[in-house]
Amino acid sequence: MKGIVFTEFLDLVESKFGIETVEQIISESELESNGVYTAVGTYKFTEMASLLTNLSNLTNISPNDLLKVYGLHFFDVLVKNYGSILNMYKTPLELLESIDAHIHVAVRKLYPDAELPYFEVNKDADSKLTMIYHSSRAMYAFAHGLMEKTFEHYNEKATIKYQLLKDDGTTVKFEIIKE
Numbered sequence: 001m002k003g004i005v006f007t008e009f010l011d012l013v014e015s016k017f018g019i020e021t022v023e024q025i026i027s028e029s030e031l032e033s034n035g036v037y038t039a040v041g042t043y044k045f046t047e048m049a050s051l052l053t054n055l056s057n058l059t060n061i062s063p064n065d066l067l068k069v070y071g072l073h074f075f076d077v078l079v080k081n082y083g084s085i086l087n088m089y090k091t092p093l094e095l096l097e098s099i100d101a102h103i104h105v106a107v108r109k110l111y112p113d114a115e116l117p118y119f120e121v122n123k124d125a126d127s128k129l130t131m132i133y134h135s136s137r138a139m140y141a142f143a144h145g146l147m148e149k150t151f152e153h154y155n156e157k158a159t160i161k162y163q164l165l166k167d168d169g170t171t172v173k174f175e176i177i178k179e
Contacts, residue, residue: 001048001137002111003041004077009048010037012073013055025054042113045137064141071145078146079153082106092150092158093129093178097121117143127178138169147176 014022026035029050033043056063079086085106089095095103104116117135124130133140144162151158157179165171 001043001045002039002114003037003043004039005074006037006043006048006051007039008074008077009051009070012070016069017055017059021055021058024058025051028054045115067139067141068145068148071142071147072149073145074142075146075149075153086153092154092156093123093127093176095150095154096129096131096147096176097123099131129174129176131174131176132165133172133174134170136170140164140169140172140174143172144174147174151178 010022010026013025029035029047031047031050033041033047037043052063052066055061056066059066085103086095088102089098100119100121104118107114107116115137117133117137117139119134120132122130133143140162144160147160148158159177159179161175163173163175165173
């Protein structure tokens with residue numbers, strides 16, 4: 001997992017819960033990196049899972065709720081660092097439709113070893129998109145936050161519903177209806 005995901009997660013935790021919380025979840029987690037991350041480094045997903053679990057235990061907020069908030073936050077990071085890519089799309093549905101065909105291709109050029117989720121996309125109508133999320137990491141709530149923030153970025157609204165197709169969250173169906 002790319003280091004930017006860790007550095008931004010810890011920045012979010014610090015801004016929402018304070019530096020003491022960051023220090024506590026790092027000290028309570030089993031981290032091969034000792035909690036020292038660089039944006040361009042690569043780290044094991046188990047470290048993120050450990051940090052997330054300890055934050056959830058400390059705050060009494062579910063891991064999925066935390067991941068969704070993190071997805072909302074991370075979209076702003078994408079706008080700041082990769083706004084030119086996002087500006088290529090005129091609508092949020094157009095952007096979401098192109099995640100695997102264009103966005104993830106660009107990410108893999110920058111980070112060849114990045115392990116990204118993949119999406120099966122079906123545009124059901126001009127205002128409806130179905131996306132099947134696949135990832136061994138089961139971070140669908142993070143993807144949900146990114147989807148919501150995509151609509152906010154374009155000043156549009158949508159109803160986003162999801163259904164777990166596998167109980168472990170590794171395969172999830174999203175139905176997105178533009179309002």
